[in-house]
Every structure is written in C-alpha cells, then in structure tokens.
Amino acid sequence: MTTPTEAVPPPLPGGDGQARRLHPMSWLFVLLQQLRQFVVPLLVLVFLGRGDRYQLWSLVAVGGFAIVAVWRYLTFRYRITADSVVVDSGLFERSRRQVPFSRIHNVAIHQSLLHRLFDVAEVRLESAGGDKPEAQMRVLRMADAVALEAVVRRRGALPAAAGEPAAGAAPAHDAGGRVLLALPPTEILRLGLISNRGMIVVGGAFAALWQFDSVLPDDVFDRGEAAARAFFGSHHPGVAESALAIAAAVAAALLLVRALSVVLALLQYWGFRLEEHGRRLTVERGLLTRLRTSAPRRRIQAWTLREGLLHRLFGRRTLDVDSAVAGNEQQQRRGLRELAPIAMPEACNGLVRHLLPGAAWPPAQWRPLHPHAWWRLALPGTVFAFALAAALCWRLGPWGLLALLWLPWAVFVARHHARRAGYAVDAQLAAARSGWWSRRWRFAEIDKLQALELRQSPLDHATGMATLWLDTAGASSPLRLRYLPLDEARAMHARLAREVARRPLRW
Template sequence: MTTTPEPPPAAGERRLHPWSWLFVLIGSLRQFLLPLAVLLVYGGRREENYQLVVAGVAVVVLALVSVWRYFTYRYRADGDSLFIRSGLLERSLRQVPFSRIHNVELRQTLLHRLFGVAEVKLESAGGTKPEAQMRVLRLDDALALERLIRHRGRGADVVDADATDAGEPLLALSTAEIVRLGLISNRGMIVVGAAFALSWQVLPEDAYKPAFNLARREVFGYAEHFNGSWSSTALAVAGVVLLALALVRAFSVLLALTRYHGFELREHGRRLTVERGLLARVRSSVSRRRIQAWTLREGILHRLFGRRSLGIDTAGSQVGDGEQAQRDPPELAPIATPDACDALLRHLLDGADWPPADWRPLHPRAWQRLLVGDAVFAALLAAGLCWYLGPWGLLGLLWLPWGWLLATRHARLSGYRVDAKLVAVREGWWSRHWRFAEIDKLQALQLRQSPLDRRFGMASLWLDTAGAGAMSPPLRMRYLPEAEARRLHDTLAHELSRRPLRW
C-alpha cells in the first residue's frame, strides 16, 4: 500500500472488483468451516449425509448472493459526498458526506495481496457498523478513495498539501520492539484459551481424555524416574506449567510479529495513518479532530521493559451487532518508551501540558474505601474454604494483607488534573493507566455517590465522550472529597454549556 494514484473522477459510477463475489463468498463461509469440519470428521457415514447436502446447497446459495452483490453494487464520489447504490429487488441509495467519515480502513489479507485488491471500511460517529464496507476494490482504487476522503473531508475546495506525499513519520516499530510487545501482551493466552473453550464445546466429550491421560502418564512417569517423591512430582508439574507458559509467550510473540510487522504511524496534515501487518496488511486513517479520548497503559511487564502503550477512542469505535466486539481505532503506539509516548502526545495535543506536574490527590481515606471490596472478598473466600477445609479455611484471610497493599498503593499513585484544555486521570498500581480527554470533547458528566461514599464523605465524577470503546477504562475521578467533587462538577458543567462540542 505505497502507491498514490489519482483519485477517481467525481462523476461516474464504479463497480467492485470482478472477483469481489469470491471474497464475499469466502468471508461468508468462514463461520461454517469449523462445524463443517467437525461434521466431516465425526459425522455418521450414512444417516447424516443429508447434512452435507444441505451444506452444499447453502454454499451454492451464498455464491449466487455474492455474484448478485457484485452486479448490483455501485459507488461514486460527487461533490462532498460518497453515493452507494445497491440492491436489485429492494434498491437503496446511501449518501455519506466525506466530512462525516471518521475512520477509513484498508485491509489486505494474503489472498487480497495475491489478487491486488483491498477491502475498504468507512466508519462514522453515529453507527454501530461501518457506513460502507466495500469487498473488494482494486488496490489503486482503494488508495485513491482513501486519498479522496482525506482531501474532501476538509471541504470540497480545500487542497490538502500533504495528501500527495508519504506523510510525516511519527513512530515506527522495529522487530525487537514487536518481540517485546509479544512478550508483554497476553494475546497468545487469550487465543489459546478461546480455542480450547470452543473446541471443548464442539468436539465430543471424550476427545480430550486420551491427551489428558497421556500428559498425566508422562508427568508422573518422569517423576518416578527420580524416586517418585512428592518433591519430584511437584518439580515435574512445575516444569510442565513453565513449559506451557513459555510456549504461550512464544505464540504471543508470533502473533505480535504477524499483526504489527512494519508498523508505521504517519501524519498527513490533520489526519493520522497507521499501517501494519505481515500476512494481512491493514491501513487505518483517522482525523485528529475525531479523537475523543486517550489512554496510556502500563502493566507490570511494561515497567519491566520500560515501555507503555498509547491508544485512542474515536467517535466511530462503538460496539456493534454482527461486527467484531469492538471496531478498534488505530493504535497510535502499541509499544513505546514513556518519553516517546509523552513526546507524541505533546505533538498531537497541540501544545497541551503533558505530562502534568501537579496531580491532585484523592480523598485521604480513599485507601479505606478501596479496601472494602477486598475485605468482603477475603471474608467470602475464607467462609467458602472453611466449608470444605474446616479451620484451615481461615487461611483465606491472608488475602487481606495483599488487598491492603493494593489499596494503599492505588490510592497513593492515583490522581487527577483539570486545566483549561485537558481533563486527566491516573489510576492503578499493579496495572496503571492514564485516561484523559480535551474538555471540548466532553459530552456529559455525572456526580455519583454510593452509600459507602457518603459514609466516607467522598464522591466520584464520571465523564462521557463520544465513542468510548468497550475495552477502554472509563474516564472518572473516583473518591474525591465531596466538596471538591461538587466544585469540579459545577466548573466543568459551566464549561460544557458555553463551549461548542468538537467531534
């Protein structure tokens, strides 16, 4: 995705690529692949043949629908809008103004790259699914459409001087950085766990028994080789667990290399573009003014490697039915040093004071409020263990010292900052995050008090922006002194009432 062809003419309709029906068919068949494979492997030889016939008929119907879509789908750029016409029996004409398109995503799987095509998704703020999903266009047509949106989105008569070049590079990840990202992330464990859970539901009940029995025999057989003592058995089990964890981490590194190979963040005028991927190449583009909130993350492994990650919420990143759990906006920095993240933020926030030097603390008794949840959990844990183990179950109360450490550290490191431009919050100790947004992007605020909050004389302030992602932490100022929380609420409410919403 490196060429910069001329944009398509404003007048004249264009079709999808002639092979688009094939990619639509493949995409539709993905959800049937696993059940069909299970049917072929574990299905009966005679009595279930009708299921294969039904599956064959479904494939034929999907193929006809895909061909139908190719012949009825048209798009054209005219003036300041993109017009999309589809349907044969029930026809529709959809108009999408360029200024309303928040995110543009170009995706190329390995098969797309072999055919020289790309899938294009256009997302706006209001929908729970893409405004348009074009499967598929020729690569030069897809790039031209992206360039046209970047140009026209700022006004039909405005020429974007940066649209013709490669853009200004802001961040690039080396292979070593991507390996660090794989070691830090838990993506491999999530994928393995999801695959195991899915196979457990689909495969027959006794499918895993031979594997479990073989693993048990190997582990105990290895322990018996060293006289079969309990310490040898424990070492053998620990060795198997460590080996499994190492393999999962190696898988996470492989996934990171596949997903983030060639990661580049570039700036084209007021628009940011992220390109990444080894087998499937993805190019996402978002306008800077569409960014609603920012999130800096730092887990325990991040600190071990001296790294952080920077993500954003845009107005088009909501959860949608039939789509993936969250349509993630471009990741500005999946991994970077703290100094690199801070420099990137100062550049993109137009001179905002970052990082803040004077964080405001929480209520002096905030650690006690945080400890309440851990105390309740420790009591329930001890009660449950006592039910099964008798007096030994009181060992569950040992959770209290750990909870006290978490609560005190969390309360000490948490804080907030409000200035003329930004609202920023930092939370956590073991796993930390910084959540912040421009005041002009705030849509609503709430003052909350639970009965416990009133007992401790504190309150929390929750702030809403457009398009907060399902995986993003909430923007909230928790456990502030009640008078301070009410003062902040009144100040921000006044600012929201007099400032126009920028999104």
Template sequence: MTTTPDPAGDDGDPGHLHGAGSIAASSTATVTDAAADALLPTDGERRLHPLSWLFVLLSQVGQMLVPLVAIALFGASRDDGARLGIVAVALVALLIGAVWRYLTFRYRIGSDSVFVRSGLFERSLRQIPFSRIHDVALHQTLLHRLFGVAEVRLESAGGSKPEARMQVLTLAEALALEQVVRRRASATDAVEAHAQDATAPADQSRTLLALSIGEVIRLGLVSNRGMVVVAGAVALLMQALPDNMAGDLLTRVAREAFGRVSVLGDAWQGQLMAATLLLVLALFALRLLSVVLALVQYHGFRLVEDGRRLGVERGLLTRLRNSVPRRRIQAWTLQEGLLHRLLRRRSLQVDTAVVSRGQDQRSLSELAPIAPAAECDALVRHLLDAGDWPPTQWRPLHRHAWLRLLTPGLVFSLLLAAGLTWWLGAWGLSGLLWLPWAVLAATQHARRAGYAIDDRLLAVREGWWSRHWRFAEIDKLQALRLRRTPFDRCTGMASLWLDTAGAGAMAPSLRIRFLPLADARALLDRLTREVARRPLRW
C-alpha cells in the first residue's frame, strides 16, 4: 500500500488532486486558501455558470428520455405530427424550467454556513452550516470538461436529497467551494473531532491507494456489472416495446445464436455441446462487458487522505470526486467472493453518515474496490488505528448453529425435488442431491463464522463460499436488539442485531447470529453499558 505524501501537498493545496484526466488537473491554477476566499467572497450572492441551464436541461431530458421516445414512437395518436408536437411542447417546458432555475438560483458563502436561495413566486432560503456538510461531491462528464465546469453536491447525514446541488459552477469555483467547505468545516468540528483525527496533519495529503489498469481489470472480472446492465436493458426493452415485440425479438436472437452453434451435430450430444458453448460465450461476453464498465467507472481511482478527510476520485469519461470526514464513517465491510480468492483480492467498503440514495455513484462508499488482502488490512489498521487487525481470537457460534444455517438449503432442496418430481416423475428425486452440498456449506460456514470484541471495536465474520467481515466502533452503535425465533428458543440460541447510521441497502447486516443464549445476553448487557456511557459519534 502506498502511503507517500502526495505532491499536491507541496504547492500548498491539500485538496488539489493532480494526475492525468483528474478533475483538478484540468484546472490551470492551484486553488490555495487565499485564492478560494478571493473566488468566493462573503459579501454577496453569486449565480451559477451562465450555461448551467443547458446542463439542467440535458439532465431533465435524460430522465424523461424513455417516456418521450415512447410518446414519439408509440403514442396513442395515429398522427405523427401530433405525437412530435407533444414531444416538442414537453421539451419547451423543460427548457423554460431550466432557464427559470438559472435566473432564480443564488448562493452565498457565509462565515459559518452556505446560503442557497431559489424560486421567485415560491421563494426558498436554505442555510447549510459547514459543520453539517459531511460530503462534498464533484462531478464532471465529458461535456463538463469541454466547458470547464463541474457539478457540486453538498451532502449531509439526513434527508432524502443533497443539502444543495449546484448545477453547474466553473471548475475554479467548484474547487474553491470544496476547499472552503473542507477548511471551515474542519475548524467548526475541531472540538468534537476524534483524538486520532485531531492529531492528523491538516496541511498535507497523501495517496493511500491507487488502482492500476491491471487492478481495474481484475475488478471487472470479479464483479457482475455486465449482468446488471444486460438485465436492465432487457427490462427496458420489455417496458418500451409494445405487446410481445420484446419477447419475440429476444426469442429470435436466441434461436439464431443456437442455430449457429448447433452445427456441432443434431444428436443430443451435439445439442448439449452447442448449449454449453453458447453458455460459455455468453459468460465470456458478460465478463468482458463487466471489465469495460469497470474501466469506465474506476479508471484512475485514487484514495487520498487529507488531514481529517478522505477523498476518492475515479472515472474515465465521467470524473467523480468525493470527500468525507473520517469520523463520519460508521461501519466497515470487507468482502471476498470466490473469484476474489482466486485472484487473492478483497474489497473494502464503508457506511458513512451521509444521506443515502440507493446506488448513487456520487456517494463515498468504496475505499478499496479491489486490493490485495494485506493492503485492505493495512488500510483498516491505518484509518482505525487498530494495530491488532485482523483479530487473532474469534469467538465461535452455538455448536448447533450449522442446523440453523442449513435451513434455507434444506427448504430449497425439498422444493427443488418436489418441482422436478411433478415434471419428471421419480427422476425428480435427484433434486435431493442438493442436500449434501447444503450440509457442507452450512457446516463450513458455522465453523469459520464468529465475532471479536475489544474496548473499541466489534467485528463479525460470516460466509464460506462468499465471505465478509463486518465491523464498527462501539461508539458508533445506535440500537441493539436481541432476537429469537421459535426454533432458536427450542435450541437455546439467540441473535444480536446492531444498527449504525448510513447502512446501505446492499451492505450485509451487522449481526451476530446463533449464539448460545447466555453468551448473547451477556454480550447485549456489555454493549448496552458501553453504548450508554459513551457519547454517540457521528
């Protein structure tokens, strides 16, 4: 893992990320504290960039593209001119709204807050204290780079949308705003900052992790981004095309593809080889698509430590840049799938106390999309100041925990056998062959699952085929629950569920399942006392 000082610290700009294709590299001047204050004075309101209406219009058209195309091609009216007229009216309305937003939007930098004013007939004045801003996200597409502008989002820990979305500012103003927010938020939070963060250098940034092209290709190989895109495209076709046109189109494509590979023979052996070859080609195409998407999304990935903040910059065509205070990290997740293990890699993700909007790529959640296991562990030790990570002593689950872990596999095996028996008769009982695999997976999972706790950190590990480690500082725990199902009561087990702020919908739950009842109650009492006597740290 690279921990050398970033050259950006040498020219007085700790937040200025240099490098080919980076957001900051497209700026011709370094944004120092003095330059930031000069660009964003506190004595007056400022407009957005004069072309901001264009980017708002393009964003709105992008969101309405599918319904507009559907109206133009498959509208209820048989008159092509009428359908195009409806589309034209919709585009004019969007244009008026975009220009209206530019004319009525103002912002001002105060001594301790950012003020945003919008609207004319229904006016809104929003005050956003610097101490409430947890994440500053900069976004640049190719069009943004062409005009030298960037979109800025100020994120907080509450609400269902950003505190402010400035679409768009000149790149110099965007970098200056990021610098001002970082500096003044750090000054406001200095008293509340964690002791580790309070002693971190504030005048130097350094790169903690940089992904090479080879690592990004590995990320594409272990991810399922290609499958997600294909599934989304199929769903879009099913919605956009009328009647059964999408189904017929997909059927014709499948028949054509199978027909081309069925030259291997007409017997069942040839048909089986053709189906196998087609499946292999499809998997290869999906992995290739995943690699391409990974290169587009994670090219030039850099994780940078800047005093008490962490920053991430990535993207080939669209550059995304985020920064968040380290103490806003609420929980951590290390993940390792089968392909990760084959490549000797892991991924490190975090939950932050910042508003969550599903799969919004602008949120800072991935500290290491892919990296060797040793580098992931070193990142955790450095950022958490946890010298004993990973824990050497893991406490086991209940000795019969494998029976509870076997339940889903047992149910699936029975349902599979029942369905196959209804279709194939007695041969359907072969579905029960899934049961030995389910028993093996459950026993192996129970054997390696466990938890570790010390005065500061609680960690849980689960999984066998696909593994993950979930951990959080005890100070960040918000709610504790002891849960027991009827089966748990019969076997003397209990599970602890622990809540933190900012948990993502796709992140594994922070839980300790299938403990002996006495151990679960003792752990619950200990955590309750620890949480009650410590202040909650966001």
C-alpha cells in the first residue's frame, strides 16, 4: 500500500465551500469505537460461557450504537473554505463549528490496520487549548486526509490573500518535505534494546489476568501450588543449585522483557520519519497502526535530551519536545513529541541547531550549582538508609544496621550528580543539565517563557540556596534551575524577568 509520505495529495474537492460527507464506511469505525468497552464482557460470555447474565444487555446496546453510528454519518458534513474548516453535525440539534486554519496547531492522521485495509484515516484537528480536538473526522479517504493536512499546512502559515490559489488546490510539490531524520530497522532494534517498553506488556498481562480471574477455574491456582509442592517435595536442591535456578529465572525474565521491548519498538516506530514542510514539522511512524502528526515549529515550547546508561553503551540519545497543542494528557501524547526517539548525539545536537537558528547548542560553558548542592542531593538517600535501618533493627536486631552501608553509596552518587549538574542562560536559551547514570538536558527559548518563580524551602534558607522555576505553555514540567547560590539565583531571576517583560510571547 502506498504510505502517506509517498503519496502526492490530489486537489481536495470541496475547496470552494462545497459540503462533503465522510467516507461511506465511517459508520463502521464509529460503531467499533463505541463498542470497545463491551468487547471483553461479550468475549467472556460467548466463548467461555461465564459471567453475569445481565451482560446480555450488551447485545441489545449494539443495535442502538449501530443506529447512532449511521445517524452520525448521515448528518455529518464538512466544508473547506478559503480560511477555515467548517463542520456541520446533528439532526434535531444542529451545530456548526468553524475552525480557522491559523488556529489549528496540530493535524493528527491515525490509521489502524483496519483503516489501512479500507484506505481511510481518522483526522483530528487540535488547538493549543481545550480537552478535545477542535474537529474530529471518522473517517476520510486517505488521499483526502493528506490533502487536508497540506491545506492546513499552507493556509495556516500565511493568511489568504488575493492571487493565492484556492484552498483546495494543493500543489503537487506541497506533499513532499525535507527529511530531517529517518530511522532504519537497525536503529529501531537498538531503541527496543535500550527502552523498557516490554514492562508495559507485562503490566498489561497482569491486569488482564486480574480481570479474567472471575472466569478462570476456581482451583487453577491451587493446582499450580500443589504441583510446585510436589516437585520440591521430591527434589531437594542445594544452595548452589537454587542460586543458579534463581539467576536463570531472572535472566530469562530480563531477556523476555527486552524481546517484548524490541517488538513494541518495531510496532510503534517502524518507518519513522521526521520531515520539515516549511514552518511545520511532520512525524510519521508505525508498522500496523500508522500515525502521522503535523504541528508548526513555533508551537515547540521546551526541549529534552535524555541519555541513559544503555544509551551511552550504544552511543545514542533521545530528543523530545513539549508543544502547546492540546489541553489533556492523551492529546499531548498524540501531538508532536518525539523528534528523535533514538539518534547519535551529534545528530540530536544538529536537529536542535537546525530548528533553533542562531542558538548556541550545546552551550559553551555550564555554570555549576551551589558548592553544597551534593548534600541536598544526598539527603533522600540518607533518610531512606536510616529509615530502612530502623525498620530492620526492629525486626532483626543489630543486623539491621547493615542497611547503613547504603550511606556511602548515596553520598558517592550525590557528589557525581552535583559535579555533572549545571545551568546555562544566554540571549536565546535557558538550559539545565542533570543526572549521572541517566543524564538529562532540558532547555527552552527565553521568548517562550510565560512565568518565573524563585523558590526557597527551609533547607534552602539554611544553606543559602534557591531554585528558579521557568514555565512555558504546554510543557509537561517546568524548567528548573536547582540549588543555585541565593545571590546568583536572585540576579538571574531579575535578568530573566526583564527579558521576558520586554519580549513578545511567541507560542
């Protein structure tokens, strides 16, 4: 099947304001979406013959949902005008929603395996605020979805003016873009080995087992326990054999988690491409389910570079961004987030320099934290060690004092964290770095800062430290310059406050 990145979007019919319907099979996808919560009870009832009989009412609800799905298809219309998308819906209570192209911050095109079989896609038009998309179309023909994305990309960048082509006349060259990053299969395999996504499958398996506990035979766990007792009752392994068996079980579990992580990485990131279309960035990925999301570069609010221990072993990093695209967490996950799930350090730095012209990245010099910052970083480990020692002494007596051996390690790690941590602020960027085993760089443009806060806890007062919190729109967490000398923090707060006050907010 031709992928969206390879397809050249044809002119979108209806660009002159003519009303258009969804795809004729859209009612089926709406029905399946509404029936998702009834799938597990129906499968249990049909195939296992167990469960409460009131679940038969789920079958009655299917007919009602089918009527609603067909109703929605028959009453849904959308039009493409010169400067907006207009959506009409409803039968008895009609509504009209007009979404200007300039307010559309993210265009998400979603294709599940069933979508791909019908060559259709679900399209979501999202803005920077609100808990749901400004417009959601289930479903459009794939060619229409890509053409609509091209129209939003072109019309959202420049206002309509005399002499410009009609909104629906997307030129053929608009479908292509400059490829900034493409992940080959070998890189996706490395991503799977580095990540711990396999734990998601393990957690899901435990959750499913918990849900199906009521339909499993009542004595299934009793039988397993009896078999284990019978085995160990007739076989008495020694200490070395037991240790070897435990080590083998742990190794097998770790290998299973890594294998699951590789499979999930292949499913989620197969064919990953980061493209630049003028002022917009487009990310496309997925093996069975394809996801294509597009957002303006100016909506990026904060940047995060991550490098864990396994990243360093493979010589790779991860580049994520926070963008002002939606109000709730689910929409933020669907938005533009991962610019480089895995890439070499210089490739990540090159992406930052390309997308932030004129920015000095990485900074030429990092300023250190307060000289006693290591003490603050060691405090959680110290409290944990004493609490654990007290609990073990209560149960085991003097042997519990062995837990205090954690103290030297906590101090050692804290000193290394403090030595590597630092911050840098110039005319364009504010950045902070942290971590030792797992390293992290987080930075934002000063033009994107919305609020500044200088914080001091009682311990900060006692040690002469302070922390600067720098907030941006849509960021998952504020940028924190932690454990700075108090005078330095106050001077930096005053400087950034002046810069933010005199610069217009760009988001």
